[in-house]
Amino acid sequence: MQGMVFMAAPQEHQFSGPVNVFQELRLPETASLAGYSALIGAYGLAVPLPRTLSATGEHHRITERDGWRIMTPRHAPHPTLEGHLTFALKYEGLDLAILKRLFLATGTAPIEALVRESPTGSYARRIWFLYEWLTDTRLDLPDATAGRYVPVVDPELQWAAQDKTAPRYRVKDNLPGTPNFCPLVFRTKVLEEFIGLDLPRRAQAIVADVPRDLLARTAAFLLLKDSRSSYAIEGERPPQDRIQRWGRAIGEAGRQPLDRDEMLRLQRIVLGDARFVKLGFRQEGGFVGAHDRDNRMPLPDHISARPEDLESLIDGMVAFDRSPAQGLDAVIVAAILAFGFVYIHPFEDGNGRIHRYLIHHVLAARGFNPPGVVFPVSAAILEKIDEYRGVLESCSQRLLPLIEWEPTPQFNVRVVNDTGDFYRFFDATPHAEFLYACVRRTIEQDLPDETAFLRRYDQFRKQVDAFIDMPERLTDLLFRFLHQNGGRLSNRAREWEFAALTDDEAERIEAIYHQTFGPGLQA
Structure with missing residues (x-):
């Protein structure tokens, strides 16, 4: 990319050994950084940390706690760029922000060497595709001629779109967006x-x-x-x-x-009114x-x-x-x-x-x-x-x-x-x-509740209309007064808006309201 200065890739020894703290975050136990955490540390990447970081520990069990996934010694990747990239794609899914900043830091040479070393490898071909997709830079590599087509996004880890083939890399491009905008969602x-x-x-x-x-x-x-x-x-x-x-x-x-x-x-x-806003x-x-x-x-x-x-x-x-x-x-x-x-x-x-x-x-x-x-x-x-x-x-x-x-x-x-x-x-x-x-709440609660409320309101208005002649706007006002006062007409309502109601009529209306909107059926 124009104007970008590529950093040399770190040597293998720059990947850290067992640690207790990473970027001020305590690990649940002493462990070696793996995948994205190792790449962020080794290349000094200024990126948002994944919500879950990975490391490999000494115990033969996988534990998840405090934002860390501590995997077993057999999961430990080779302490190389290829090893940690492969670990990340295999176990952590795609973090495109980290990958882009990593690729800008490594430059083309390490990625080209990685692909030449394993031209038919599924992870190598995915890394190759992601490099060119994210950086808009074509690597000095011939098109792939062998290797089973593999999805760029692992659909077992993250939600993916319908795929389309990318023959140059022999991968299935199932990224849901473009290099301009492509957030991802994990399968949970x-x-x-x-x-x-x-x-x-x-x-x-x-x-x-x-x-x-x-x-x-x-x-x-x-x-x-x-x-x-x-x-x-x-x-x-x-x-x-x-x-x-x-x-x-x-x-x-x-x-x-x-x-x-x-x-x-x-x-x-x-x-x-946009007078005060641009x-x-x-x-x-x-x-x-x-x-x-x-x-x-x-x-x-x-x-x-x-x-x-x-x-x-x-x-x-x-x-x-x-x-x-x-x-x-x-x-x-x-x-x-x-x-x-x-x-x-x-x-x-x-x-x-x-x-x-x-x-x-x-x-x-x-x-x-x-x-x-x-x-x-x-x-x-x-x-x-x-x-x-x-x-x-x-x-x-x-x-x-x-x-x-x-x-x-x-x-x-x-x-x-x-x-x-x-x-x-x-x-x-x-x-x-x-x-x-x-x-889910709107479908299982709001939609049926609103429909049920309108049914009950229609019943209320029909029963009131059956014994008293009242304009629709007054029936609506009557209902609002009842609703606001727990099903009873206030003294103010009786003295002003509904002064014409007899005591028997008021009691009957209140009874209709309670019958229609009784306990558990409030509007």
């Missing part, structure tokens, strides 16, 4: 169980017996609930017209292809956090992608949404795209709501939810707000120590090192697990 028991629930089928079964008019009203309630909750997550209470306008946008999610113009359109809708993609740095007591020095909790990286990152997200991720589970795609967007933070304002909109965009476009029904994911997130923040921090806290920045005269931040890869390639596993839990 939690995700396997969620996918096994077949939630789209459950949702279809729930709405199958719901009359068309009732389903339409349910969908409208859920849409409004999601829009209101999305603003509440941001700590905002906008006017009702803005909530409804954003709700209409959510209701149309998935109909338009995702591109830059669509992102800009969504920002204009979500902000409404619309469009950021031309300056950005961060989430606070300032010191003098309101001058930024105190970031998260630092956004550099403005000079936004073009390639957005192109990568658009490409990820359109084709390479085909064949991947819809909720996993939604988690990757939505959380990738919010980490990149391409706008000065509106990022959080558009981030949650993208969840609806992916689910609707891939037919995950029944037509016309929006799962109120934002409402589920609001219920799990602390867990949501923890998921966001699972990535941000690992990035912050690696980002070099300086304050600007405008009390903003300016990033001074190359950080683009940290936003292109992150581990989205916690995000996918969290989002699946939220989607």
Whole structure:
């Protein structure tokens, strides 16, 4: 790559022996670094650490504790670049951010030597492909002529897209993204169980017996609930017209292809009054956090992608949404795209709501939810707000120590090192697990509960209308008073809005409410 100075590969003795501490992290026991941890240490790579690090110990058992997986002596790799790379691909899956920084550090010669030494080896050919894919550099190697085709992403370790053959290396390219944007998700028991629930089928079964008019009203309630909750997550209470306008946008999610113009359109809708905000993609740095007591020095909790990286990152997200991720589970795609967007933070304002909109965009476009029904994911997130923040921090806290920045005269931040890869390639596993839990809640609780509530409300109104002639708006107001006061009309309601009711009528209405919305059936 132009302008890049390649470092010489370290000698074999530079891989450490048994250690107790790695980058201020204590190992559960004395062990030798293996795979990515060994490569990070030997090459001095400034990269986000994997959520689980590997080492090999002296005991003949595999233990996992405190973010470490300690494997047995027989798993110990050869103390070479090839040995640790092979170990990483075999046991740890792909960490594209580490691999790219490693390849830039080694340069071409060690990778070419590795492939020439084992031209038919499956790991050598995967490493060769990944080098050229990540660095956009063609190695001085002839095309492979032998060796069984192997997947680049091990589908036993990580979720992969539909594969396409790459004859030069005799591998199956099943990466779900492009070099501009390709977060990955590990296969976990939690995700396997969620996918096994077949939630789209459950949702279809729930709405199958719901009359068309009732389903339409349910969908409208859920849409409004999601829009209101999305603003509440941001700590905002906008006017009702803005909530409804954003709700209409959510209701149309998935109909338009995702591109830059669509992102800009969504920002204009979500902000409404943009007199004090610069619309469009950021031309300056950005961060989430606070300032010191003098309101001058930024105190970031998260630092956004550099403005000079936004073009390639957005192109990568658009490409990820359109084709390479085909064949991947819809909720996993939604988690990757939505959380990738919010980490990149391409706008000065509106990022959080558009981030949650993208969840609806992916689910609707891939037919995950029944037509016309929006799962109120934002409402589920609001219920799990602390867990949501923890998921966001699972990535941000690992990035912050690696980002070099300086304050600007405008009390903003300016990033001074190359950080683009940290936003292109992150581990989205916690995000996918969290989002699946939220989607499951909306299908198994919110959707049937909202439908059941409207059924009961219709029963309440029908029984009230049967013995008293009252305009629909007053019946609605009557219900709200009952709901707010535990099923009883307050003295104020009896004295003002419903002074015309007799005591017998009021008692009968309260009885109808309790019969319809009794214990365990509250609205």
